[in-house]
Amino acid sequence: MPHEVHITQTPHRDLAVVRTATTFPGIPAAMGQAFGRVAAYLGPLGLLGNSPAVGLYTDMDLQAGTLTVSAGFRVGRPVEGDGTVVPAELPATEVATTTHVGPYATVSEAYDAIAAAMALQGRELDESTMWEEYWSPPGTPDEDTVTEVFCPLKPAA
Template structure:
């Protein structure tokens, strides 16, 4: 699937059970993996089913990212053990599917900027962006599927 398959769609404000942390780029993989394990454990213990993919939401700070990682759920989450309910913003987004290793995700982000422009829109550089991980940890890197979304600037 080419990276130029960028669609403009609307994020519906899906609910997550998530952990919030700060991370530098090189630490995100390890910290996200730990966050997903913690959230999955908490949901199993509290009987809340996971109903969608693992998601990480990133907001760029000066020299690091403010990250929220967790799973899509349909019901309210009991906070505890650092796990909190979180909602994705209800916004228009540019979105694309990246098939390949995580260390090539920058290609998907480049494509989002180009794809938004092709639709006469632009991504909001100040806002959050998020990645949905649709492949398990044992998936070969070349077959790993990640859906990347960035909110769009609202046209005036």
């Protein structure tokens, strides 16, 4: 399925996350543990709503194959955290975005589509921070899994 890429302005959003320094192959395990920990923290506070799970990727070193993953959930207000669960923010910024339908293992196709579309438009990605929103509950068949991908853009020249 082709990826339709859009440029849009995203609003500021607060998150509750667990941050993990990991390798690219370690992302699924880190995220699974983080989502469970954040859900356990937010549930008793009444803050685990209908928002998607979020994976925020920073500190990427492609040569070393390492990055920091901040995985958790959007929340309606900043949280204090408990030392393991910490507050985080998604910036209000201009992004290139697309929706990926299919297995997580093929979500890189969405990033490739964003990079190609922005190159055609003469826009440059700010690769210091990228994020994904996971809209499918656990147990969704791979072919029906919906992931929205966001890549901030550098200011237009």
